[in-house]
Amino acid sequence: MGRPRQFDEQDAVTRATDLFWRRGYNATSVRDLGDELGLTPSSLYRTFTDKHTLFLRALDHYRATESVQAEQRLDTDGRPIRQVLRDWMLWLVTCPADGEPGRGCFVVNTATELGATDDQVRQRTEAAFDVTRQALRSLLCEGRRNGEPTTGLDLDAAVELLFTTVLGLRVRERAGHDPERLATAIDAVIGALGPMPAEPS
Numbered sequence: 001m002g003r004p005r006q007f008d009e010q011d012a013v014t015r016a017t018d019l020f021w022r023r024g025y026n027a028t029s030v031r032d033l034g035d036e037l038g039l040t041p042s043s044l045y046r047t048f049t050d051k052h053t054l055f056l057r058a059l060d061h062y063r064a065t066e067s068v069q070a071e072q073r074l075d076t077d078g079r080p081i082r083q084v085l086r087d088w089m090l091w092l093v094t095c096p097a098d099g100e101p102g103r104g105c106f107v108v109n110t111a112t113e114l115g116a117t118d119d120q121v122r123q124r125t126e127a128a129f130d131v132t133r134q135a136l137r138s139l140l141c142e143g144r145r146n147g148e149p150t151t152g153l154d155l156d157a158a159v160e161l162l163f164t165t166v167l168g169l170r171v172r173e174r175a176g177h178d179p180e181r182l183a184t185a186i187d188a189v190i191g192a193l194g195p196m197p198a199e200p201s
Contacts, residue, residue, distance in 0.1 A: 009047065012037045012039070012047070013054070013057050013058055013061050014061060015036055015037055016033060016036065016037060016054055016055075016057075016058045017058035017059075017061050017062050017106070019032065019033065019036045020055055020058050020059075020106070021058075021062065021103060021106040021109070022103060024109060024110075024113055025055055025110065025113060025114055026113065028051075029051075030044060030051050033051065033054065052120075055121075056120060056121070056124070059106065059107070059110060059121070059124050059125075060124065062106045062107065063107065063124065063127075063128050063131075066105075066106075066107070066128075067131060070088075070131075070132070070135060071135070073087070073088045073091060074088055074135055074139055076139070076142060076143075080143070080148060081139050081140065081142065081143035081146075081148060081149070082143075082148070082149075082190050082193060084139065085139065085162065085190055085193075086186060086187070086190050089165070089166065089169060089186045089189075090183060090186060092105075092166065092169055092170060092173065093169050093170075093172070093173040093179055093182045093183075093186075094179050102173065102174055102175075102176050103174060104170050104171065104173055104174025105170040105174075107124075107125050107128045107129075108167055108170045108171060108174075109174065110124075110125055111125040111129075112171075129163070132163060132166065133159055133160075133163050136158075136159050136162050136163060137155065137159050140153075140155055140158055140159065141155070148194075149193040149194045152194075153193060153194055158192075158193060161189065161192065162189065165185070165186070165189045168185075169182055169185070169186070
């Protein structure tokens with residue numbers, strides 16, 4: 001009869017997510033994980049199979065958590081979509097994760113580290129990116145129904161512009177770039193969506 005587990009498995013995944021997010025996959029060893037989670041290597045392997053499997057679970061956990069946050073931040077609540085987009089992008093680059101700035105986005109970090117060499121990781125990062133694209137498209141479509149942005153806007157191009165900007169912002173945030181300069185870039189991108197709709201007379 002096996003020894004009963006003396007830990008919360010989901011809590012362990014959450015803590016592993018934090019460690020992988022801070023250090024990346026290759027820089028995190030099984031020993032590091034054991035120290036962080038309070039597990040011996042044998043216990044870690046028995047519970048999670050291997051480091052790669054635990055990493056995938058951590059990535060899935062992050063994606064689920066981030067999706068909820070993004071959904072809340074992109075809720076227009078009657079506001080113009082330009083304001084929603086600007087507030088969301090500023091939040092991405094000025095809201096430290098757990099008080100620790102310069103961490104970037106776990107999905108973006110992972111895509112740049114492993115996305116070209118690990119099919120299972122690539123499937124997850126691309127799925128996350130597709131969710132972001134769809135959220136942006138839905139927001140732009142909602143704005144168009146409400147009279148913004150201008151009817152001549154190419155939605156496909158606008159989605160790709162905004163998506164590429166978001167990824168670039170996350171990389172620059174991780175690199176410690178000046179938030180004021182990032183805000184300047186955000187305003188320029190928002191401005192590319194066209195003029196604000198005229199106020200009713």
